Amino acid sequence: MEGKNRKKTKGKSSVTKLIIFLVKNIYEPKRISRLNILEKELIINKEYSVITNGTRKSAISPFIHYAVGRKNGYVPDVVEVLNEYRYGYTALISDGIIYQLAEPEQIVSHASGFNRSHLGIAFAYYGPVAKKVKGWIEKDGLWYPPYNDCDIEIAAQYLKMLYEKGFLESLEPIYHEDVNPKKRDVGPAFNRRWFECLLK
Numbered sequence: 001m002e003g004k005n006r007k008k009t010k011g012k013s014s015v016t017k018l019i020i021f022l023v024k025n026i027y028e029p030k031r032i033s034r035l036n037i038l039e040k041e042l043i044i045n046k047e048y049s050v051i052t053n054g055t056r057k058s059a060i061s062p063f064i065h066y067a068v069g070r071k072n073g074y075v076p077d078v079v080e081v082l083n084e085y086r087y088g089y090t091a092l093i094s095d096g097i098i099y100q101l102a103e104p105e106q107i108v109s110h111a112s113g114f115n116r117s118h119l120g121i122a123f124a125y126y127g128p129v130a131k132k133v134k135g136w137i138e139k140d141g142l143w144y145p146p147y148n149d150c151d152i153e154i155a156a157q158y159l160k161m162l163y164e165k166g167f168l169e170s171l172e173p174i175y176h177e178d179v180n181p182k183k184r185d186v187g188p189a190f191n192r193r194w195f196e197c198l199l200k
């Protein structure tokens with residue numbers, strides 16, 4: 001390993017060699033991961049509920065959404081809209097908390113044609129908005145808020161838990177915008193690669 005490093009830095013200036021040394025030996029970014037947390041540490045909030053429509057033994061895979069409310073995108077706001085239109089998700093994720101709205105075996109109307117076969121979860125956020133917001137992601141003239149790292153992590157952990165309990169047959173996600181290209185759902189701010197990596 002050492003010989004390999006020496007070979008790679010051969011012919012480079014001493015400043016470059018120093019930078020390479022620092023990067024390899026000192027700067028070791030370590031992400032604090034919430035993966036492998038115990039089930040009892042998952043924060044599942046059951047304060048809200050949505051309209052359900054029967055039960056099923058297990059779902060084929062998770063179906064991922066981006067849910068927005070009418071006023072602010074906070075969970076009570078989003079749930080109000082869901083109940084009004086008689087659709088919903090098994091869980092909403094917001095600020096590092098899973099708001100489980102229905103039991104995992106219950107069927108909810110989250111995407112036409114996929115309700116019975118797939119388990120829908122959604123990230124609850126505000127937006128998108130038509131005005132530029134610093135730090136948000138622009139796509140086709142609309143700005144989308146970035147997803148919180150902890151929301152992505154806890155969602156992956158939650159789905160893994162459901163998989164281990166037999167409520168999901170696979171952890172390969174479907175995103176709403178992939179079956180309905182008119183929608184920006186999960187939208188351009190969602191890091192699919194990272195989420196799917198966490199689900200492995």
Ligand SMILES: [Zn+2]
Nearest residue numbers: 065066176185
């Ligand atoms: Zn959706």
